[in-house]
Amino acid sequence: MLLVLPSLALAVAVIGYPFYEIVRLSVSNVSRFGQVRGYVGAANFARAFEDPNFVAALLRTLEWTVAVVGGTVLLSVLVALILRLDFHGRGLARTIVMLPWAISLSMAAIVWLWSFDGDHGMVNITLQRLGIISGNIQWMARPETAFPVEIGVGILVSIPFCVTILLGGLASIPGDIYEAASIDGATRMQAFRFMTLPLLRPFINIAIVLNVIYVFNSFPIIWVMTKGGPDNSTHILVTYLYEQAFGLGRPGLAAAVSLVMLAIVFVFTMIYIRMQSREQAA
């Protein structure tokens, strides 16, 4: 018991107390300097839902999560299947695919921000050389391009983790079932559809749930690249929350948004725990 205690004490203190504070703030009238001025019930939540920017951020979070997780999982399945094959330079390919994992999200965001710079960025010139676009595009200054660029960066940095999970899953599939299937006359496409995919399914599910949680919480990419702008067009819940708390001085409202997000994360964590215990039972 004594062995577990220090870790438990530290984790409970640093996670439990802030959680208590957020719950308290979310139902209080809080001044912009953080002074608690009495109980207001659900007023902060009501104010959040009345703010069109909050509702827009909520919907955009859905878009962000679905697009990033969907893109990541789809690409990762392909990449993991390729990395499973025996080819020259596979070790190098694996290292390159995993590389974004080692880089700080904020640094990746800064470099992409500069690469997508409208007047001097390498993306514009590269795309023009390839004949894909004709003139310079001000990527980050326009809502209709800024958010997709951020989604793309989100996908790129999420691939390594997802590929790792899927490679673990592929490694657990015994090779001899493929031999048996090919003896029975199955084509490779059939082997993929009726064997690989079903056997990989639980791992894909785990990858989806974990990615949903991580992507939903992802803050640095959007904050560094656009800070929710231009004109609030790229806010997701985390960036909205941060701006309310530290930019606009509305701690009560920010706490309410935090609580809504914590509830959503909690639901997904429960789904993950159930999936895991089903995995272990199987």
Added chain:
Amino acid sequence: MSARTRKLRRTFWCWLALAPLVVLVLFPFAVMISTGLKPIDEVLAWPPTWLPTRIAWNNFPDMWAAADFGTALFNSVFISVVATALAIAVAVPAAYAMSRLVLPGKGLYRQFLLVTQMLSPVLLVLGLFRMAASVPWGDGTLVDTRAGVIIVYGAFNIAFAVWMLASYFTTIPRDLEEAAWIDGCTRTGAVLRIFLPVAVPAISVTAIVTFVSAWNEFTVALTMLRDPAKLTLTLRVVNLVAGRYSVQWNQVMLAALLATLPVAVVFAALQRYLVQGLTLGAVK
């Protein structure tokens, strides 16, 4: 067709299929190196080129001074090392207990760890800030101190560290310690003399991952640190861009390169060991 030509053909198709991703992964590194070595007039020229006409060596001292790189480097190293030490110091005993002892409420503790692992600090950032503001430290509070950041990093890495260490520890045979008990070693003695030396590789891998995550962290540092003398590297680099009217992009890219390259190299070299451990918690 021989097995060799088949493998060669497969190699060609695999690399061709991976090519777009490989380009996208390496693109930022190419940009950092290219822009980081250019003089500013070439950085702002159109059309930009990948190769600078001359390497602007003075970018190094200019950037070093503009970003106060030495101080930020010290802060990053200091914060990451102490936070890692803190997380490992509390996680090793907990992981040992998880893998070796029968404990009441072990399942509950495991679930608690899992839930905390899912919580990103950004969701609690407001509460974390208020907590730091309520803890007296030195002349003021934990806000704007390295200690505040260290405690938060340490705490948020516990779940991962315990999880990873416990999975490794269960693979270390119990017989080793039991043999030591028979030879008259006390339980503690067996842990210190037999178990810990065997566990060193596992502890090092966990420590490296914790270090990298602290090194790369952005949100908590952004919230807690104000004083320029205490900022970490990632924060410094972001501050070179945020809210500036004219950005010296060659300095920014050089600073970003120097801040990421060491970590990326270590990660690439140890990738095989890390990846194995990183997924243990996720898939097991």
